[in-house]
Amino acid sequence: MTEPAASFWLDRAGSWQPPDPGVLPARADVVVIGGGMTGLRAAQRAAVLGAHVVLLEQRALVGGATGRNGGHVVAGPADSTAETVRLLGMAAAREIWDFTLHTVNAMREFVAAEGVECDLRFAGTAHLAFVEKELAGFEADAALLQTLGIAAQPWSRAECATRTHSDAFIGGLFYPHGGQLWPAKLARAVAAAAARAGARLHSGVQVHAVTADGAMLQVQTSAGALQARAVIHASNGWARRLLPELHNVLVPVIGQVLATAPAAHMWDFGLVANDGYEYWRQLPDGRIVLGGMRWRSATMGRDCDDDTQLDAETSAALRAFLPAHFAALAALAVEYEWSGVMCYTPDAQPLVGALPGRPGEYIAAGYTGHGMPLAFMAGCCVAELALGAPPTITANAFSPKRFDSTTL
Ligand SMILES: Cc1cc2nc3c(=O)[nH]c(=O)nc-3n(C[C@H](O)[C@H](O)[C@H](O)COP(=O)(O)OP(=O)(O)OC[C@H]3O[C@@H](n4cnc5c(N)ncnc54)[C@H](O)[C@@H]3O)c2cc1C
Secondary structure, eight states: OOSOOOOHHHHTSOOOOOOOOOSOOSEEEEEEEOOSHHHHHHHHHHHHTTOOEEEEESSSTTOSGGGSSOOEEOOSOSSOHHHHHHHHOHHHHHHHHHHHHHHHHHHHHHHHHHTOOSOOBOOOEEEEESSHHHHHHHHHHHHHHHHHTOOOEEEOHHHHHHHHSOSOOSEEEEETTOEEOOHHHHHHHHHHHHHHTTOEEEESOOEEEEEEETTEEEEEETTEEEEEEEEEEOOGGGGGGTOGGGTTTSEEEEEEEEEEOOOSOOOSSEEEETTTTEEEEEOTTSOEEEEOOGGGSTTTTBTOOOTTOOOHHHHHHHHHHHHHHOGGGTTOOEEEEEEEEEEEOTTSOOEEEEOTTOTTEEEEEOOTTOOHHHHHHHHHHHHHHHTTOOOSSOOGGGOGGGGSTTTO
16 A cells, blocks of 8 residues: 555545646745644745745645544643643643633634535543543542633543443543544635635645755755745645654654444544544544554654554554443444644644744644644644734744754
């Protein structure tokens, strides 16, 4: 298999004619590398700010993680709040929560303003505990979230059983602001908005190198070279290929997902278990989309940016998960199975901003398994920074400077 397996989201999103970008120009104000949510939002924002923007995507637009994820919209840090406070402190945790809640609202507003049909809804997300250790983590999180003024409701074992239709869980923590969406449909709508604003979105063009060229940057691509005043790396799990100094900072990790045949209604909300390793939700048509189980593969999917393969151990474990925990789902056919490339960082926070030691180059990447909401605003902010415009919102915790050469 040389092409990645079709994801449910891309296969069933309906036909789509991406906007025609015309011929690749010789120069641009801003070149964006990557046509996922980050790059498309960066292109849209930069074009709205008046820049001549060229986006370069090696595959079809939305062919990376944005078209191949689990479809959850989760605010907050990628790690638990308690772990984030332990690693980065309370002020950083507050900043990260503020950023992600802002970005969820921005996404909601965009969907409403553009009339995007992407099944976006906010039915909540339930984090569920199989074991006492997880439950203790939820209790620590609940206390911190109360201090931060963020809504979260503890669920007892009995409440978990009633709400989830399973007695597998000993307790839970329910985030009422958690959401779900059809990610590829939202990303396509952002692409359309970016093109309307004047951004030129080129698919099938791979960037090979970015080098300094006097006051400009030279971007070498599979379709020729172009000059740019600024380059935005929105290439997520592949970013370190062009930025070798970040080899240990932006680590690609393969995640695997399946989609079942339609089942009787079980849940409106999203579900997350096993410290976030497993995550699932039911679509309006009854299908269940389940991701995770990478801990069953020998490598845990780490250090790999090849999403053309499915890991057999992960696959078997994913297929066994729903029947093992939900009696009503004992004989459910799997209709789609795919993998995608996530991008993990050492502190589980993304890099959003100017790249140290690379004048004119910017990055937004490293959402550590999350990112649907984060990428939506991070792309926007990095475009503002690249053009010297005041950023709509920033988070010091996301500064790439924390990984400059002195700390690597
Ligand atoms: C299996 C899986 C499940 C996930 N589940 C969720 C979830 O439920 N909720 C959530 O919030 N997040 C989830 N995520 C994470 C989320 O999908 C990502 O954080 C988000 O899509 C990142 O968007 P992006 O635009 O930065 O990256 P991508 O969508 O990966 O886009 C990067 C693009 O850059 C292109 N590119 C790379 N290098 C080059 C180059 N040299 N030249 C040209 N183009 C290049 C790639 O082809 C790709 O299209 C999941 C991810 C995966 C893989």
